[in-house]
Amino acid sequence: xxxxxxxxxxxxxxxxxxxxxxxxxxxxxxxxxxxxxxxxxxxxxxxxxxxxxxxxxxxxxxxxxxxxxxxxxxxxxxxxxxxxxxxxxxxxxxxxxxxxxxxxxxxxxxxxxxxxxxxxxxxxxxxxxxxxxxxxxxxxxxxxxxxxxxxxxxxxxxxxxxxxxxxxxxxxxxxxxxxxxxxxxxxxxxxxxxxxxxxxxxxxxxxxxxxxxxxxxxxxxxxxxxxxxxxxxxxxxxxxxxxxxxxxxxxxxxxxxxxxxxxxxxxxxxxxxxxxxxxxxxxxxxxxxxxxxxxxxxxxxxxxxxx
Numbered sequence: 001x002x003x004x005x006x007x008x009x010x011x012x013x014x015x016x017x018x019x020x021x022x023x024x025x026x027x028x029x030x031x032x033x034x035x036x037x038x039x040x041x042x043x044x045x046x047x048x049x050x051x052x053x054x055x056x057x058x059x060x061x062x063x064x065x066x067x068x069x070x071x072x073x074x075x076x077x078x079x080x081x082x083x084x085x086x087x088x089x090x091x092x093x094x095x096x097x098x099x100x101x102x103x104x105x106x107x108x109x110x111x112x113x114x115x116x117x118x119x120x121x122x123x124x125x126x127x128x129x130x131x132x133x134x135x136x137x138x139x140x141x142x143x144x145x146x147x148x149x150x151x152x153x154x155x156x157x158x159x160x161x162x163x164x165x166x167x168x169x170x171x172x173x174x175x176x177x178x179x180x181x182x183x184x185x186x187x188x189x190x191x192x193x194x195x196x197x198x199x200x201x202x203x204x205x206x207x208x209x210x211x212x213x214x215x216x217x218x219x220x221x222x223x224x225x226x227x228x229x230x231x232x233x234x235x236x237x238x239x240x241x242x243x244x245x246x247x248x249x250x251x252x253x254x255x256x257x258x259x260x261x262x263x264x265x266x267x268x269x270x271x272x273x274x275x276x277x278x279x280x281x282x283x284x285x286x287x288x289x290x291x292x293x294x295x296x297x298x299x300x301x302x303x304x305x306x307x
Contacts, residue, residue: 001101001102002027002090002102002103002104003027003028003029003101003102003103003104004021004026004027004028004103004104004105004299004303005017005021005026005027005028005029005103005104005105005106005107005296005299005303006028006029006030006031006091006093006101006103006105006106006107007021007028007029007030007031007106007107007109008030008031008081008093008106008107008108008109008110009030009031009032009038009108009109009110009111009242009275009277010030010031010032010035010036010037010038010066010076010109011037011038011039011040011062011109011111011275011276011288012037012038012040012061012062012065012275012285012288012289012292013109013111013274013275013276013277013288013289013291013292013295014030014032014038014107014109014274014275014292015030015036015037015062015065015066015068015069015074015292016065016069016274016288016289016291016292016293016296017107017109017274017292017293017295017296017299018030018069018074018076018292018296019065019068019069019072019074019292019296020292020293020296020297021074021107021296021299021300022069022072022073022074023072023073024296024297024300026296026299026300026303028073028074028075029074029075029076029077029101029103030069030074030075030076030077031077031078031079031081031093031095031101032076032077032078032079033078033079033080033081034078036062036066036076037058037059037061037062037063037065037066038062038111039111039112039276040058040061040062040285041058041059041062042058042133042134042135042136043057043058043135043157044057044058044134044135044138044157044158044161045057045058045157045161046058046061046285048284048285048286049061049285049286050286058135061285079095079096079099080095080096081093081094081095081245082094082095082096082245083245083247084106084245084246084249086268089104089269089270089306089307090102090103090104091103091104091105091106091270091271093106104270104302104303104306104307105270105271105272105299105302105303106270106271106272107264107272107273107274107292107295107296107299108246108250108258108266108271108272108273108274108277109273109274109275109277109288109291109292109295110241110242110243110245110277111241111242111275111276111277112239112240112241112242112276112277112283113239113240113242114132114235114236114237114238114239114240115235115237115238115239115240116235117149117202117235117237119202119203119204119205120203120204120205121204121205121206121207121212122205122235124205125205125207125211125212125233128207128210128211128212129205129207129211129212129213129231129232129233130205130212130232130233130235131232131233131234131235132234132235132236133234134148134158134159134161134162134234135158135161137232137234138158138161138162138164138165138166139165140232141162141165141166141231141232142165142166143165143166143167144165144166144167144230144231144232145166145167145168145169145170145228145229145230145231145232146162146166146168146169146170146230146231146232146233146234147169147170147171147172147202147215147228147230147232147233147234148162148169148170148171148172148234148236149172149202149233149234149235149236149237150171150172150173150235150236150237150238151171151173151174151175151177151178151179151180152178152179152180152236152238153179153180153181153184154236155171155173155180155236155237156171156178156180156184156185156187156188157180157184158234158236159171159188159194159234160184160187160188160191160194162232162234163191163193163194166193166232167193168193168194168195169193169194169195170194170195170196170197170228170230171188171194171195171196171197172197172200172201172202172215172217173196173197173198173199173200174199174200174201174220175198175199176198176199177198197217197228199219199220199221200217200218200219200220200226201217201218201220202215202216202217202233203216203217203218203225204216205233211231212230212231212232212233213229213230213231214227214228214229214230215227215228215230215233239276239283240255240256241255241256241257241258241276241277242277243256243257243258243277246258249268249271250266250267250268250271250273251266251267252279253279255279257277257278257279257280258273258277258278258279259278259279260272260273260278260279262294263294263295263298264278264291264294264295264298265298265302269302269306270299270302270306272295272298272299273295274288274291274292274294274295275287275288275291275292276288278291
């Protein structure tokens with residue numbers, strides 16, 4: 001079946017692109033390999049998205065976006081894209097089990113996934129004390145001691161959230177001050193359950209058959225080593241883009257993010273990218289939404305001029 005637009009990835013950028021494309025009467029399909037809404041669904045509370053003055057849960061925001069796009073005719077399916085090939089102006093999108101779709105244009109909105117520490121014990125205790133999602137796993141740590149690794153918005157926001165359950169939350173950061181926005185820093189410093197360990201990086205995670213029981217640290221200035229007794233380690237040290245499957249289809253920057261122009265067009269005619277998978281300075285829900293709208297409008301113009 002030939003679609004006007006196939007959108008790969010169902011986060012805020014993809015859902016917005018789908019909304020604009022479907023509302024523009026383009027035959028539109030969105031393919032999502034996991035949960036529609038993307039990483040926003042793992043965010044406990046969103047305070048900086050316009051229109052929700054009291055804030056909104058990430059799951060609720062994603063659900064509203066999906067319902068709105070579907071109402072205008074966006075088709076959504078679950079599947080994993082394994083290959084994209086070109087046949088003239090037509091793009092072939094192949095999924096697992098050799099199922100495929102064809103499209104006049106593609107919008108890549110595959111987002112990013114959490115970066116790993118790549119230290120001893122991380123894989124061994126994943127799901128048994130090591131986590132990348134406080135919203136998913138925080139409630140399992142009631143009365144426990146928890147370490148949060150990172151100093152950006154996600155790390156600090158999730159550390160604050162984890163104080164609902166934990167006895168103590170340690171924020172481990174390799175620098176002397178946080179990188180998170182000021183309002184989050186103020187809340188973290190004011191929270192009596194949060195303690196800070198500065199200029200330190202994790203070196204090992206240890207535990208037993210039950211789960212994690214310690215995080216081993218190294219001071220980046222002195223080299224001194226120390227350990228803290230924790231039952232959970234939540235890791236927020238940034239993200240890597242989901243671009244592995246593209247296999248050289250479109251140009252990437254040095255960090256493997258997709259390079260586009262201001263209209264979200266890649267250097268390949270008819271292939272666009274939007275959201276956190278794109279090379280850009282600010283990665284937020286609001287910027288992803290703007291990217292998605294721009295990509296859909298650019299795709300519509302491309303189709304008008306080429307088909």
